[in-house]
Amino acid sequence: MEIVGQITVSKEEHNFFKENILHLKSLRTCIADNIDKDVTYLIKIIMVGSILLRGSDIHTEPTQYKTIIRARIDGMLTSIAEIDNALYKKLLSRIKLLSRLKLNIEKSPQDGRFSVKFHNLEIEIRVSTLPSEYGEAIVMRVLNPQSLISLEELGLRPDLEKLFSEEIQKPNGMIIVTGPTGSGKTTTLYAFLKKISRPNNKVITIEDPIEYHLDGITQTQVDERRGYTFASGLRSIVRQDPDTILVGEIRDTETAQIAIQASLTGHLVLSTLHTNDAVGTIARLEALGEVITNIAPAVNIIIAQRLIRKVCKNCRELVYANKEELELLKQELPFLNLKEKTKIAKARGCDKCNNTGYKGRIGIFEALVLDDEIKNFIAISATYVDLKEKAIQKGMTSIKQDGLIKVLKRETTLEEVKRVAG
Secondary structure, eight states: OOOOOEEEOOHHHHHHHHHHOSSHHHHHHHHHHTTTSOHHHHHHHHHHHHHHTTEEEEEEEEOSSEEEEEEEETTEEEEEEEEEHHHHHHHHHHHHHHTTOOTTOOSSOEEEEEEEEOSSOEEEEEEEEEEETTEEEEEEEEEOGGGOOOGGGSOOOHHHHHHHHHHTTSSSEEEEEEOSTTSSHHHHHHHHHHHHOOTTOOEEEEESSOOSOOTTOEEEEOBGGGTBOHHHHHHHHHTTOOSEEEESOOOSHHHHHHHHHHHHTTOEEEEEEOOSSSTHHHHHHHHTTOOHHHHHHHEEEEEEEEEEEEEOTTTOEEEEOOHHHHHHHHHHOGGGOOOSSOEEEEOOOOGGGTTTTEEEEEEEEEEEEOOHHHHHHHHTTOOHHHHHHHHHHTTOOOHHHHHHHHHHTTSSOHHHHHHHHO
């Protein structure tokens, strides 16, 4: 894919930024110190600083008197600068030029891209503009190939890692990953692809957009203006004799039907869907118009997930769970026989974690395996409540329970699991 604009970061600049931008406070200082200098260099500081601090998105939000610039780090938005609107107009124009967007269009949304090129790495930035009351707002999404991780790095419990490894080796059927936007579904699917990518396995994807480029895999991108939709693309892909197909997202009835038919005719199909939990996926596929008699035999496993922040190991405090916390853990995890004195981690905050108490993120998962018993149960049109009860009886660990297990392993905090999983 052609990269239409580029910010080049020399090795010397990269080393300078690494030495001087160690946390949010130093990024804010660096931006403030260069606020009156060249706007191109200011953008470089914002982009490189956010990347160094593990930012996934950068937002500019113009208000009546100033523009707020925020970065999403470990899933949480935080302010990194406030600039006057006159400077923002220059910054906006420069970003639009980099992204090859039209400067004279201010009242309609636009999408573009550019890259940040280091001496040893190139990171693509997806740009979206949106007209707002006081000017155009921008969201820049950072697609850092270094954020691609292996199956072993997803943070899976040993039993889930073994289960997922077995499922992705099957020759046919569907693996569906569900969760809200930003829950790490794409990261999980790419980890699966990395695991099964080999010379004797033909893998083709259809994505919107292609987020990361993988060697040895044929990746295609939806282009609705040219009629290349998920449904039409998937129809063409099936004729290419693939072994494994990745469908970025099932959005409509036609895509759902073709994906299910592909899984029933000898292909392994990986895809995502927006549902709150694993069991709700069955009802969602029905709502898209697919019949239960096709869903049950086609789907092998449904994985629901969220991302939670990891507690900072540098400043965390290990304390005994109080009576209320222990009661919650015992109630949610009755199979663990917890001791009366159980230590858990508490977030505190230091420079290394930007005073949040958290650094990095990890997945929490639940997996509904559609074995013969569950397939038969689905085939008789079981209700959501009945299906969930049956899945729990068969040993399914919920997203919340997986999070609480990570609390007991002191990888995260009880507060963080409550925030994400209720």
